[in-house]
Amino acid sequence: MTESSLASRDPVCGMAVAPSSAAARRTFEGQEIFFCESGCAAAFDREPGRYMHSAAPASSLPSRVVIREDRENSPPHDSRLTTHDPPGVSLALQGMHCASCVTTIEKALAQVPGVEEASVNLATSRADVRGYNLDPARLVAAIRASGYDARPAAWLEAGDDELRARAETRDVLRRTLVAAALTVPVVVISMADLMFPGRDFVLLALTLPVYLWAGAPFLSGAVRTLRHRTANMDTLIAIGTTAALALSLAATLFPAKLTAVASGPMGHVYYEAVGVILTLILFGRYLETRARGRTSAAVRELLDLAPKRARLVRDGVEREVPLSEVAVGDLLRVKPGDAIPVDGSVRAGRSTVDESMVTGESLPVEKAEGDRVIGGTLNGEGAIDVEATAVGSQTALAQIARLVEQAQASKPTIQKLADRISGIFVPAVMGIAIVTWVAWYVVGPEPRALFATVAFASVLIIACPCALGLATPTAILVGTGRGAREGILFRNANAIEEARRVTLVLLDKTGTITEGKPRLTDRVHVSGVPDEDLLGTAAALEQGSAHPLARAIVEAAREKGIAPPAVESFTSRTGLGISGTIQGRRAVVGNASLFEQDGIDISAVHEDIARFGSEGKTPLLVGSGGKLLGVLAVADREKPSSKDAIRRLKERGLKVAMLTGDRRDTAAAVAARVGIGIEEVFAEVLASDKAAKVRKLQARGEVVAVVGDGVNDAPALAQADVGIAIGAGADVAIEASDITLVGGSLASVAEAIALSRATLGTIRQNLLFAFLYNALGLPIAAGALYPVTGWMLSPMIASAAMAASSVSVVSNSLRLAKRRLA
């Protein structure tokens, strides 16, 4: 907007476009014209005169207004296909009637400061606005000023979908109950062989509503699919029940011609079959709909973690606002026991936060000023003020939901065969049904027409494309959802497949096995030297340094409440240490060589220095006034969970190795403490050589999973068969990884591998079941057993089998949500 005075005007949409950032340009009648986006340019190309000779920009085009002032800042799009990033703020609109309303509202929104892109959708009555520091209140005001009404919409209106889904489930249940109520008398009359005048017409009267009303979804579904020249389960059920009804109807209307039917092996007309088939299939569908709703529940529950309202602190005044009105930079107050509304950074206060719902780690995490918090996690006993760093679709929760959705849309290779089969399944079953009918009619026993039609109906009814179609997606849905709940995010189905094959887990040391942040671990005092002197002197000298070791010392002093004294004439001695003057005395902190150069006797701590070295710790000697005060040892400590996690990986038969740029003895000490064998330690590997190391292991035939923090080991993660980024926190969208662990615990690595194995196992079971079910069910329904055993499947049994099969597959997938992984 700031450039609008310098900018030229896009003649198509009327927006200001800075020439430097124009998406397209054209020359028309000697005049240079700039366009905000290629769509406008394309519209212009078709009809330039329309835009150049009219006073006002055409209002009907385009349906979207894009203002870009800084193309570098616009969200990056990589070379592969991407979904357009969801908007920053969504508004639900009221009072829109036509396409020109769209343009009016878009223009009004585009005038609001900070708006980069506004798009209004007439169909959904929503405005999606992208930009920086958007204030929903101002956006709403702009829309009201242009004659419409709006309110901020939740960025994902899961509630609506859920209500509709519930209404659908209720509808299926209602049909099931009505069908059952009408079918019970039909079954009783038929089975008990009750004979009374007009019996068949009574049965017909009871069955017709079941067929026409309860079965209406199947009938209309079948008609609709046939219009598209496709077919699905509805088609099979509709044709199957219609065949059974037609047979019964024929027997009712022309009893004389079909006497054989009444006295045949089946005994009677088939009204009860129609009723029972529809009742059972409807009931199966009801169970399946309910169960399938649960398969995707994990992501919905994750999104529901964020509270609907937040306590906004502005100018010292606290007030409650809807979450959608929170913007980046706002200060929010989080009371004890409240859920943290958005991602942010703690500005004041101290508390512990339960992050288990996002990271899967059961222990609460301490949070103090400067620490990052994740929206949706639960605040403990302290009150904290949090500055919002991400809202709406940019929060970790929203990104997790998006990652999970992406993974759920991908297909494992194992699904390819199932896909090919389901693509032709229904027509194939119809073909089998026709062949069955002809075979029975031609070579079957009398009454041939009856047998043929019964077998025909059974084949159509027993076939269950759903079991096949649901086998993989439901398992992926439940598996990835379960993962998300434990802080394990799979990038795609392929990652799940690969993780199962892993034979060797290569762990980066720093930040993966260890905390990645050195801490003071030991203090050795020369007798009589108090803590204040030892730690205070060291902290005073290290204060100005940004080196991680120095930070560890300063941090330790602060934690102990020791205020470092003032330093004069400060000298840094590269590779050795630091010296300076404290209270008139010359003080030094550094390694043994520094002390030798200065002629300070360190013989008293020789043993300690050697011990620290063997433990992988860095010793820092502290001296003052020509005398040694003591030794501080600093080390990057192992995470408490590392040792146990590595043991569990080994128990699963996986080889565990460690990769680090550190010196061999430091690496060996850490490896020994966490239970990694010395021969599995790859030390002194430069960051740039880590990928080559992975390749070497792969050449040995290992399927390698690399676990790293994704910061400087991205090439190794990318080279690995499975790249696992650990400790992502709020930055869940780590690109190089196949699996992202939100939490920092290595225990999740074993869980991720276990989950991938369990998910793949479930997919295999499901597919095997679906194949076997159809491969055995279809011939039996067609009457393949009749010549041998004289046994023929009733269409009613077929419908029960069919209803049970898809429910079984979904239930089997749902087991993944509960299964023990460790």
Place this chain on the structure above:
Amino acid sequence: MTPDRIAAIGIGAALLVLLLVFFFGKRRAVAAGPGTGGASDSHEITIVVEGGYSPDRVVTRRGVPLTLIFDRRETSPCSDEIVLPDFGIRRSLPPNAKTSIEIRPERAGEFPFSCGMNMLHGKIQVVE
């Protein structure tokens, strides 16, 4: 063999051929999309979901954001979900409602979309 049996075989064979032609025969493509110079030049395409997708073929230009509005006019669970595997999208379509999905194809080619069980099919064709 009695005449009715011969007739049954004949009818069966004819039905099988009909089945093949009906389901696997060449079908006419319904194409629509933005930036292709076609009649319906807009950034939004409404796809009616009713036993299938119509249009079941959308032509669009590379790099142009496109909003697909899936207007699902049925409750049959077969069309419960829409999957655009190349775009990493699996979304549930609430019955009798419109669901819009925005995509930005960054590369030319044909990208199929289907229902959750891969039984109903459609295609997005992205041209340069």
